[in-house]
Amino acid sequence: MSKASNRGDKPSSKKPERNYEVGYAKPPAExxxxxxxxxxPAGRPRGSKNRIKDSDLTSIVLGEAQRSIKINDGGRSIKLSVGRAVVRAICINALKGNVHAQRRATELMHAAQREQDRIERENLSEFMEYKI
Structure with a gap:
């Protein structure tokens, strides 16, 4: 027995031959x-997965790092950026004796010092070139 489709089509007058029983997970041949x-057929095209481009990912990460949040500090609420709050949490955990946090805090401090030294050298060389 052929049923009409949901689109309002009339059932076909010809009955297709069925080699098997129609039922759960066994649709009619038609x-x-x-x-x-x-x-x-109108679904997602091949190769267009939900990927984030590197430049988009960078802007997302930087946007989240600069987002302002409220934290409790000694009974009062203060506003900090997410990046500053993360660094603060690492330093607090390092002071409490967390070895992994101590290692990470030391790495962050060395990286920050190297970056600051690089900027100072760059500024000094630009100043010297200007002076000459």
Missing amino acids: RKFKPGRSGN
Whole structure:
């Protein structure tokens, strides 16, 4: 027995031959996907996965790091950026004796010192070039 489709089509007058019983996970032959055809022809095109470009990811990370949040500090609420709050939490955990936090805090301090020295050398060389 052929049923009318949901689109309001009339049932076909010809009854297709069925080699098997129609039931759960066994659709009628006329309703099966045709070989080589997608079940969702208007779906997502191949190769267009939900990927974030590196430049987009960088801007997302920097945007989150600069976002302002409220934290409790000694019974009062203060506003800090997320990046500053993370560095603060690492330093507090380092002071409490967390070895991993101590190592990370030391790495952050060395990296910050190297960057500051690089900027000072760059500024000094620009000043010297200007002076000459």
